[in-house]
Amino acid sequence: MVQGQPIIDVTLDGIETRKNTRFQDKQLGALKLPVYSGDDDISGVIEVRMNKQKKIEHLGIRVELIGRIEILNDQKQSSDFMSMSRELEPQGFLFEDKTYKFQFQKFEKQYESYYGNTVRLRYYLKVYMVRSYGKVQKEVDFAVLIPQPELEEQPQTSLKLEVGIEECLHIDFEYFKSRYHLRDVVTGKVNFYLVKIKIKYMELAVIRKEQYGQGPQQQTDNETLVKYELMDGCPQKGEVIPIRLYLSGVDVTPSVKNVSGKFSVKYILNLILVDEDDRRYFKQQEITIYRKK
Incomplete structure (x- = not known):
């Protein structure tokens, strides 16, 4: 009989009381992971079971x-940005089930x-x-979340843009803030100064890039994470349409730039106007999304 x-x-450790967060991964599906942040240590117990074998020869247990960035459709670009290691058992033999305690103290949490869709951190x-003919291994994922209080404390600026088609259409729109936390509300307004094309509807979309x-x-x-209709039908000259979009129901994450x-x-934010001939006029504006403390 071949042994397993x-x-x-x-x-x-402490997994019952630790906060969890959820991710939707394209390949792995829904994930629920324990959260570590700030100066949190990570520690626990590792059990190695013989699985009906009397003796196991090995070249070490670690x-x-x-911390790894995986480019899902080009693994050559994937790489570790962090790695810490502890030896649990030097080269030798196991004759019975063994347990080991481990701890990584205040490990660096550089990225969230x-x-x-294309990247996983x-x-x-x-x-x-390690055995003479390969490895036996187990992986356990966990999450790192990083609050950004410095973005919360900075003064806000509004974002103003214009859309114009000569002698046909002139509108401007304003978002009252340029930075939003994950459960914030995007608010603003659209002013119509000249409307000589028959507009069917106007919508606002949130795009993740x-x-x-x-x-x-x-x-x-x-x-496109969400599309929200702001207006149905053709507006009049001088009309003002309010913008209100709740981010709490949208799958957003903090904005990040050039990670490692x-x-x-x-x-x-993509503001889209559609006319009766289904021509689309749009204006895009980048916003910053951050995690509140």
Whole structure:
């Protein structure tokens, strides 16, 4: 009878009382991960079970804490931005199930976890036993969230833009803020000064733009997260249409720029006018989204 491989289990300390967060990953589906931030340590217990074997020869057992950026459709561009390692057992033999305690104190939390369409920034523990013919390993993911109180404290500026088609259309619109927290409300107004085309409706969309790669190899993935109708029917000259869009129901994350030289995540407000001939007129404006303390 062929014996099975040893089994590795990892139990994190304090997991019952630790806050969780959810991510929707394109490949892995819905994820619910424990959250670490600030000066949090990560610690726990690792159990290596013999799985009906009497003796296991190995070349060492280790635990690693890894921060990794994965470019999902080009693994050559993926890389670790952080790695810490602890030896649990030097080369030798196991004759019975063993448990090991581990701790990584106040590990560096440089970037926030991110699970996108083309990019994944993940933190995970990897426990592995090296054997002469390969590895037995177990990975456990967790999340790092980073509040940005400095963005909350800075004074806000409004964003004003104009859309014009000579002698046919002249509007301007204003968003009252340029920075929004994850559960904020986008507010503003649209002023119609000249309307000589028959507008069918107007809508506001939130677009997430993932950019990865460098220089000529840079690629962009655009995803429309939500579309919200601001107006149905043709406006009159002088009409003012209010803008109010709640971000709490939209799958937004903090904006990030050039993370470890690998990727950026931007958010765009796209104001769209559609006329009776289904021609579309639009104006895009980047906004900053941040995590409140």
